[in-house]
Amino acid sequence: MARKDKQKPRRGAVPLERLRTFGDPALKQQANPVTVFDSRLVKLAETMLAVMHREEGVGLAAPQIGVLSRMIVWHHPEDENEEYVFVNPRIVSMSEERSLAGEGCLSVPGCTVEVERANEVRIAAQNLEGVEFEADAAGLIARILQHEIDHLDGRLIVDRAAPEERRRVLKELRERAIESGT
Numbered sequence: 001m002a003r004k005d006k007q008k009p010r011r012g013a014v015p016l017e018r019l020r021t022f023g024d025p026a027l028k029q030q031a032n033p034v035t036v037f038d039s040r041l042v043k044l045a046e047t048m049l050a051v052m053h054r055e056e057g058v059g060l061a062a063p064q065i066g067v068l069s070r071m072i073v074w075h076h077p078e079d080e081n082e083e084y085v086f087v088n089p090r091i092v093s094m095s096e097e098r099s100l101a102g103e104g105c106l107s108v109p110g111c112t113v114e115v116e117r118a119n120e121v122r123i124a125a126q127n128l129e130g131v132e133f134e135a136d137a138a139g140l141i142a143r144i145l146q147h148e149i150d151h152l153d154g155r156l157i158v159d160r161a162a163p164e165e166r167r168r169v170l171k172e173l174r175e176r177a178i179e180s181g182t
């Protein structure tokens with residue numbers, strides 16, 4: 001998910017992984033469960049965290065760099081150093097109370113889409129060693145987690161938008177593609 005306030009550039013080596021954007025087939029696929037918890041998975045998590053910071057996002061899902069594995073990374077909206085890696089995350093329960101708010105996505109650059117999300121969610125996931133845990137989230141963090149888990153099921157913010165909002169955004173994206181000649 002894209003963050004609203006731009007922050008300072010990040011320390012460390014910048015990975016070369018290209019961020020996949022709207023229209024890329026990787027963003028429409030169902031990602032596969034992670035079954036092997038090895039050093040390659042740790043490396044993937046490091047790369048994802050670095051790309052998230054490079055792109056100044058608050059969260060990133062593996063399909064956004066073309067890897068169809070069920071893994072997301074995110075950081076606390078108020079502290080980019082408080083980072084998390086969730087492997088095979090799934091929503092086990094969500095509140096009935098929902099709210100509508102503008103949401104950005106690194107893969108849908110420049111667009112803000114009104115998306116309705118549950119206010120609170122309970123997530124079950126595994127860490128990089130394969131240990132299972134559960135986490136409760138509310139507010140913006142709950143929104144980030146729902147957004148990133150959507151990516152693992154090939155769903156983007158435009159797919160969550162109300163029909164009229166969806167038409168508006170798709171039109172905007174089309175026009176921008178024409179302008180840039182892509």
Ligand code: ZN
Nearest residue numbers: 001105106107
């Ligand atoms: Zn996104």
